[in-house]
Amino acid sequence: SKSKASTSSSTPSKASAPPKTSSPSKAAATVVSSSRPTESVPAHYEPEKVPMDVRQEIEKLFHTSYPIHITKDVFDTKADLIKLRRYFHANPELSWQEVQTAKNIASYCESLGLATKKNVGRTGVVAVLHGAHSDGECIALRADMDALPIQEENPHIKYQSRKANVSHACGHDCHMAILLTVARILSGPKYVRQLHGCVKLIFQPAEEGGGGAKFMIDDGVLDADDSQLNCPAVDQVYGLHVWSYLKLGKIVAKSGALMAGSAHFEIRVRGVGGHGAEPKGTSDTVLAITQLCIQLHSIVSRNLSATDCGVVTVGTMRVGAAPNVIAEDGSVTGTIRFLNTAVFELIQQRIQSICRGIELSFGVTVNVEYRSIPYPPTVNHAKNVQYVTDAVHKVFPANENVVVSNLTTMAAEDFSFYLNERPGCYFFVGCGVDEYEGDDAKNMDDGDDKKVKIYAHHTPTFRVDERCLLIGVQIMVNLVMELLSKPKQVNNTAQNEDATDMIQINDFKPNEQIEDKMIGNDS
Ligand SMILES: [Zn+2]
Ligand SMILES: [Zn+2]
Incomplete structure (x- = not known):
């Protein structure tokens, strides 16, 4: 199949010797020379x-x-x-x-x-x-x-x-x-x-x-x-x-905004594992991580203005290994969507606060990391x-x-x-x-x-x-x-008229924001 693929890979180059459609080059040459001095635009x-x-x-x-x-x-x-x-x-x-x-x-x-x-x-x-x-x-x-x-x-x-x-x-x-x-x-x-x-x-x-x-x-x-x-x-x-x-x-x-900005997050939770029959002295990561997911879903409904657009989706959850073991660590990954940077900042702040709360409530450590390059909103x-x-x-x-x-x-x-x-x-x-x-x-x-x-x-x-x-x-x-x-x-004047758009999207410095908001290992 390899050779088949390479044969057909010549298709674009074959197509690339296109019959240059209907314009005879003779006509082109005449017009170019005659249109130079007094151009009628x-x-x-x-x-x-x-x-x-x-x-x-x-x-x-x-x-x-x-x-x-x-x-x-x-x-x-x-x-x-x-x-x-x-x-x-x-x-x-x-x-x-x-x-x-x-x-x-x-x-x-x-x-x-x-x-x-x-x-x-x-x-x-x-x-x-x-x-x-x-x-x-x-x-x-x-x-x-x-x-x-x-x-x-x-x-x-x-x-x-x-x-x-x-x-x-x-x-x-x-x-x-x-x-x-x-x-x-x-x-x-x-x-x-x-x-x-x-x-x-x-x-x-x-x-x-x-x-x-x-x-x-x-x-x-x-x-x-x-x-x-x-x-x-x-x-x-x-x-x-x-x-x-x-x-x-x-x-x-x-x-304005045709498409949303996006950022992917990974939140790692680390507790203290133990025997499933002896919860005392452990910090159960299953309990912490399920509470974390529920609270993440409160951001859009409770913190965003009703007229703002935003999405927080938890896409994966990984925790636990056996029915009779209290899990030590786990993680969730998800995506954030937003149409302006204020919403993005608010969502990041809330994720941070919720993670702090989970740490205090359940005696676990929680780390948030943003994976890959965040995309700003597509603003026309x-x-x-x-x-x-x-x-x-x-x-x-x-x-x-x-x-x-x-x-x-x-x-x-x-x-x-x-x-x-x-x-x-x-x-x-x-x-x-x-x-x-x-x-x-x-x-x-x-x-x-x-x-x-x-x-x-x-x-x-x-x-x-x-x-x-x-x-x-x-x-x-x-x-x-x-x-x-x-x-x-x-x-x-195109740029002046769109100045508000320009300011809004130029404010967005994805990497800086992400680094500022990243929760370090010591938190
Ligand atoms: Zn695609
Ligand atoms: Zn695409």
Whole structure:
């Protein structure tokens, strides 16, 4: 099977010699030379008209009740786009092990003629697409590359994961395929000659808990690069996630907190063990740890304001070894979710106090540790949300309800680290498989009353409707073409208007807080 895997690993590179769609290079050359001196900058980008026969094909594919505007150039990539996604799907790699994935991505970008840098933030890849005019902004688009330690159970699909206990159960395979295809389209001469500035493509490792975004930022992914990539600092940053709780053709883009911050804790309790028949002189860890769990669950209901959002979940409890032994030590692990740092601080303080109380009540010692890098909340910037919304409306010109703006999820996402540094927007692209199912049918996130079967993220049967790929590509293309349709504005007020957002999230210094709040061994 090893040789099989390596044969098919050439798929992206094969797809990477793309027929450069419909624009003859002759036309490109003429326009570039004639447009240089007296530039007529178009006020806004309008996607091209689609020939009737192509439009009919697209409408047949999506059969929506409203028009959907996918350009011919984007639609022409459909077969390769799906091939890319399925290749990644069949060959998943866990966080920090995305070596072959990164190699394929880098060679795809190189084949498009893009300056490409490998091993950024360990296994990450960065490529830069330069517009014909260097006077514009630098827009970063990000895709995550890692899969999950989950055994896939989708035997009906031919491209099911070839690796035992590893699968793209979150949809990051889709994100990579979308971003590579956006790069392929935008690197066509017809697009390059319209672009002011550059597009930075960020392929990031270890989103699933590893905080890969932070490693890429520490490695300078948002900074100017005078050597290899030859590009200025990133001005704005965008990313998308396919979202199976949302039906195809729906997008979630909202300003403010879209996703929660998260931190994982481990609490170790140590008592004094003994014979199960002789409790005197012991400190029973089973009793202490069960009380601890009950009290942890009082934080959200009793300490948080009724209008604040927070979650404290105890996910595991380990204690005791035999029915006739008083347990000496045990531990619980869990996760905290929050939409602002004040809530995070409050929850941490309460955990600390509760642990002190347990120590006093039961004569045990309790240590709290926070595992892995905490993720800040993903807080979008109003102006950038508007840019995404405009790009979406160009795809669905007659449907005002396509963008859902009131949805917040307590799931976490390390895109938040980019949004701490730069204005930008993270958004969800509906990929729900529209199927009625019996007992486990649920309502989708968009408020639709219809009950459908949801193939949830992070489960063995996770599935997407692959038509979402074309939608994702078209939104990103529209977004970039609009943002880079003009030279950089010197007095851009975007940051000032979003100043409150910026202050709120810049206050968040995860590591410092965690260290301050850590209960030491001597407590
Ligand atoms: Zn995930
Ligand atoms: Zn994900």
